[in-house]
Amino acid sequence: MLRQWGEDGVPVEERILGVGKNMRPNMIQFFRCRNLLVEDVLIRNPAMWSLHFVFSQNITVRRIEIYSTNSQGDGVDLDSSSYAHVHDSKFNTNDDCVVVKSGRDADGRRVGIPSTHIVVERCKFSGRWGGITIGSEMSGGVRKVFCRDCEINAPDYPGRYPVKHALYVKTNSDRGGVIDGVHLRNVFGQNVEREVLFVSMYYQNGGTKGFFPRIENLTIDRMRINGGKVAATFRGFPQQHIRNVWITNSTFTGITEPNLVENTDGLVFRNTTINGVVPA
Numbered sequence: 001m002l003r004q005w006g007e008d009g010v011p012v013e014e015r016i017l018g019v020g021k022n023m024r025p026n027m028i029q030f031f032r033c034r035n036l037l038v039e040d041v042l043i044r045n046p047a048m049w050s051l052h053f054v055f056s057q058n059i060t061v062r063r064i065e066i067y068s069t070n071s072q073g074d075g076v077d078l079d080s081s082s083y084a085h086v087h088d089s090k091f092n093t094n095d096d097c098v099v100v101k102s103g104r105d106a107d108g109r110r111v112g113i114p115s116t117h118i119v120v121e122r123c124k125f126s127g128r129w130g131g132i133t134i135g136s137e138m139s140g141g142v143r144k145v146f147c148r149d150c151e152i153n154a155p156d157y158p159g160r161y162p163v164k165h166a167l168y169v170k171t172n173s174d175r176g177g178v179i180d181g182v183h184l185r186n187v188f189g190q191n192v193e194r195e196v197l198f199v200s201m202y203y204q205n206g207g208t209k210g211f212f213p214r215i216e217n218l219t220i221d222r223m224r225i226n227g228g229k230v231a232a233t234f235r236g237f238p239q240q241h242i243r244n245v246w247i248t249n250s251t252f253t254g255i256t257e258p259n260l261v262e263n264t265d266g267l268v269f270r271n272t273t274i275n276g277v278v279p280a
Contacts, residue, residue: 126159
């Protein structure tokens, strides 16, 4: 219903839901706020997302811990929000850990507020899906996301689920929008369940609306992962390729399947090995 209202352009004030609609709330949501500090708290078992920032700026999240067991139990969601610093925190989630979003489909394109200038550092990720995730709701655009010095599936913080993807970028042709500039440095860890780097325009079978997103300018430097299904999967559309990806000074060991690369231009591996072999 919500998606259809967005596609039909129903005015927001007329989108009224109530008893019997089974809408799960976020645990904590900040809407159109500035100069926010969230620190030294444990957030446990939200109904949906744990900590959700919407249309907000100048955000600091530090020394928090999130434990979620419900589905869609994201950790921190930065949604059409900018100038955010998430650091020295722990995520044991039943979905993505730190997520960057900017609206979905027609509504996201109409509002058009990107998420920009986001820094994540010195965090520990144990979550059912992504450590650092972009999307899938990114129709307003995502730019300048930086992550460094973070650990995946730390032995001293194992979590309920192993992380499926250290970097998880997901979108489709219903979304449109631009992802420009996602940078990871010194992200390390072990036992990633699926693809370590997973960047795909084919989320939920790729969509049907013909709003082809752009994904470009991704860098991964000094990544060290021991254990995973695939080191790198990049899947763009024939109509819109992924562009400019640099993977440098990195080591992937214990990888069981080859990389999958489709419709991706400017993919560079430099000083990088997968199971001791320099990728082609």
